[in-house]
Amino acid sequence: MRGFGFAEHGGPDRLGHVEIAEPEPGPGEVRVRWRAASFNHLDQFTLAGIPGVPIERPHVLGSDGSGVVDRVGPGVEGWSVGEKVLVNPGLSDGECPACQRGEEAYCRNYRILGEHTQGSATEFGVLPARNLRALPERLSFEQGAAVPLVFQTAWRALKSVAGLRAGESCAIIGAGGAVATAAIQVAARLGARVVVATRSEGKEEKALALGAESVVRFGPDRPLDKLLWPWSGKAGVDVIFDSVGAPTLPGSVRSLARGGRVVVIGATAGPVVEIDLRTIFWRQGSIRGSTMAHVAEFDEVLGELARGRLRPVVDAVYPFDRAREAFDRLLAPDLFGKVVLLGP
Numbered sequence: 001m002r003g004f005g006f007a008e009h010g011g012p013d014r015l016g017h018v019e020i021a022e023p024e025p026g027p028g029e030v031r032v033r034w035r036a037a038s039f040n041h042l043d044q045f046t047l048a049g050i051p052g053v054p055i056e057r058p059h060v061l062g063s064d065g066s067g068v069v070d071r072v073g074p075g076v077e078g079w080s081v082g083e084k085v086l087v088n089p090g091l092s093d094g095e096c097p098a099c100q101r102g103e104e105a106y107c108r109n110y111r112i113l114g115e116h117t118q119g120s121a122t123e124f125g126v127l128p129a130r131n132l133r134a135l136p137e138r139l140s141f142e143q144g145a146a147v148p149l150v151f152q153t154a155w156r157a158l159k160s161v162a163g164l165r166a167g168e169s170c171a172i173i174g175a176g177g178a179v180a181t182a183a184i185q186v187a188a189r190l191g192a193r194v195v196v197a198t199r200s201e202g203k204e205e206k207a208l209a210l211g212a213e214s215v216v217r218f219g220p221d222r223p224l225d226k227l228l229w230p231w232s233g234k235a236g237v238d239v240i241f242d243s244v245g246a247p248t249l250p251g252s253v254r255s256l257a258r259g260g261r262v263v264v265i266g267a268t269a270g271p272v273v274e275i276d277l278r279t280i281f282w283r284q285g286s287i288r289g290s291t292m293a294h295v296a297e298f299d300e301v302l303g304e305l306a307r308g309r310l311r312p313v314v315d316a317v318y319p320f321d322r323a324r325e326a327f328d329r330l331l332a333p334d335l336f337g338k339v340v341l342l343g344p
């Protein structure tokens, strides 16, 4: 079957259409006919090659997907052919001590669809039945494919890991990446006062429409902390959601309130930073990492989307034959939300 991905690791020049075998569902598994997939920065890392993560090649990208149940493996109950679904890309073994506690994101065998397995930018995918969810009625396939990875990431990071509470202040670093568009909404939904810090022009109105109270524009001559500090009334910011990394993390830490928390969910612009520890202990702050979510958290945020309290932000939808163009769109400076690829 046709897929979009790569046969050799490297840069975007390695990307193209690949052929992989059509999968068959085993016991407890369901085969999904993909109708839409979407890209994440993770796809770029998978393409480049992640140390310690061996993958089968050719490899199909895509960690997010929606579609229709196509075949049902032995022993699967509750799903029938033709049902509209979206998938949770977090693949846990369901057996280790963490899974037994309902803390699947800590699973010792945790894998992600499209990173450790063949992804969703193809015709069919096979997943454990427990990773399927009914596509909420108010969402199209395109919108459904824009939900799973970024919303579970933003929800767990802000609500569970950072413990963001109503009335607190929260800064989202970056405005246009899909995870930021989810985080702005989640922070506002949790009752926080939200400021968005962005380097790019032209995203203010859209960020405000998602629930931000204000937007600040930082850059080489406009350091992040010099903007966040006055915004917070010189009290510092309670929770800072940083997915940028090296260029912003020191400024995020300098902007913390006493008892403030920086939550790091990625490092798209570089992973190695130097932090002045005096700012950490003096303000009794913390830097915590977060990735993906436990199943209960995934279901919680999906419920918010099903009720229309949060909404997926789709930047653009591409037909399958323009997959390469869709992938390049991830790096466009005016990106705002998810890049969705329709199934072949």
Ligand SMILES: [Zn+2]
Pocket: 092, 093, 094, 095, 096, 097, 098, 099, 100, 104, 106, 107, 108, 109
């Ligand atoms: Zn496990």
